[in-house]
Amino acid sequence: MRALQLIGDRKLELVDVPAPPAPAEGEVQVRIKAVGLNHLDVWGFRGMAFAKRKLPLVVGAEASGEIAAVGPGVTGFKPGQKVTMYGAMTCGHCAACREGRDNLCENVGGVFGFHIDGFARELMNMPARLVVPVPDGVSLRDAACAPIAFGTTEHMLFDNAKLKPGETILVHAAGSGIGSVAIKMAKALGCTVITTVGDDEKAEKAKALGADHVINYKKDRFEGVTRKLTAKKGVDVVFEHVGGEGFNGSLLVLKRGGRLVTCGSTAGPTVTINLMQLFQQQYKILGSFGCQIRNIRDSLSKMAAGMSAIIDSEFPLTEFEKGLARLEGRQVFGKVIINF
Numbered sequence: 001m002r003a004l005q006l007i008g009d010r011k012l013e014l015v016d017v018p019a020p021p022a023p024a025e026g027e028v029q030v031r032i033k034a035v036g037l038n039h040l041d042v043w044g045f046r047g048m049a050f051a052k053r054k055l056p057l058v059v060g061a062e063a064s065g066e067i068a069a070v071g072p073g074v075t076g077f078k079p080g081q082k083v084t085m086y087g088a089m090t091c092g093h094c095a096a097c098r099e100g101r102d103n104l105c106e107n108v109g110g111v112f113g114f115h116i117d118g119f120a121r122e123l124m125n126m127p128a129r130l131v132v133p134v135p136d137g138v139s140l141r142d143a144a145c146a147p148i149a150f151g152t153t154e155h156m157l158f159d160n161a162k163l164k165p166g167e168t169i170l171v172h173a174a175g176s177g178i179g180s181v182a183i184k185m186a187k188a189l190g191c192t193v194i195t196t197v198g199d200d201e202k203a204e205k206a207k208a209l210g211a212d213h214v215i216n217y218k219k220d221r222f223e224g225v226t227r228k229l230t231a232k233k234g235v236d237v238v239f240e241h242v243g244g245e246g247f248n249g250s251l252l253v254l255k256r257g258g259r260l261v262t263c264g265s266t267a268g269p270t271v272t273i274n275l276m277q278l279f280q281q282q283y284k285i286l287g288s289f290g291c292q293i294r295n296i297r298d299s300l301s302k303m304a305a306g307m308s309a310i311i312d313s314e315f316p317l318t319e320f321e322k323g324l325a326r327l328e329g330r331q332v333f334g335k336v337i338i339n340f
């Protein structure tokens with residue numbers, strides 16, 4: 001069967017590997033149909049010194065597929081059923097896993113496609129525990145966006161930032177996979193959404209998603225515009241995943257007692273913050289990583305109810321690298337999907 005492996009920094013190779021054996025006790029075998037790309041894939045592709053991993057490594061961190069076979073002792077799955085998979089190999093028995101907080105697993109084996117072999121292969125065996133059924137009416141293409149793009153956003157907005165109806169939120173980078181989903185989820189809740197983009201074409205697309213105010217950060221400083229839009233009061237929540245120089249600006253536009261939730265640092269991982277500002281303004285800075293399996297189920301339910309994924313482009317497995325280049329070049333609006 002085909003598998004796409006990272007064999008060195010910026011070197012991918014489509015190889016023929018043996019198919020997995022029949023699924024073991026508690027496992028299912030999944031025929032992968034679509035892989036969603038994320039910034040995580042770009043980092044992995046570039047080569048990250050701190051990531052403990054062995055090459056070659058099968059890439060792909062987020063995917064959907066169909067059940068090919070069901071192992072002994074597994075109930076609730078049948079061949080042909082559409083599914084999606086959790087993004088990390090968690091243990092299932094530590095305190096965090098037992099509470100459904102898999103993203104805090106004490107014995108995590110790694111993130112698929114980043115630390116351990118990922119989803120860009122035709123067949124793979126997975127613990128059934130980490131496999132989530134896709135409801136009727138949701139396409140495999142959209143389902144491939146549930147574990148990371150939707151799940152991460154769901155976890156950030158609702159579990160961590162506790163976003164409430166009627167609040168005002170600043171969503172950074174409307175064109176990113178999670179930014180585009182955050183706009184949709186916040187609007188569906190009845191929030192006022194301010195968002196940022198890097199060009200006018202993306203501004204139109206962000207408005208079409210429902211954003212109330214769109215700031216082109218190449219023309220205007222988002223801090224000034226956001227403060228003006230909120231009559232200097234600031235926003236309740238900032239949805240951050242950029243980091244770098246903009247991070248302090250994101251704190252500056254928070255209301256007193258406001259919440260900043262972050263899951264990324266594409267513009268740089270290190271910032272200096274003013275602690276006096278932090279405690280006097282009573283800001284809450286919330287780190288968020290991945291999601292819980294429950295968030296994937298909730299995301300799929302939202303998709304089934306009509307909240308479709310925002311797809312930038314689709315490529316065949318042989319053109320995985322073209323998809324990565326779109327992400328790396330910040331050309332995307334929404335998700336890049338790789339089809340098998």
Ligand SMILES: [Zn+2]
Nearest residue numbers: 091094097105
């Ligand atoms: Zn665990």
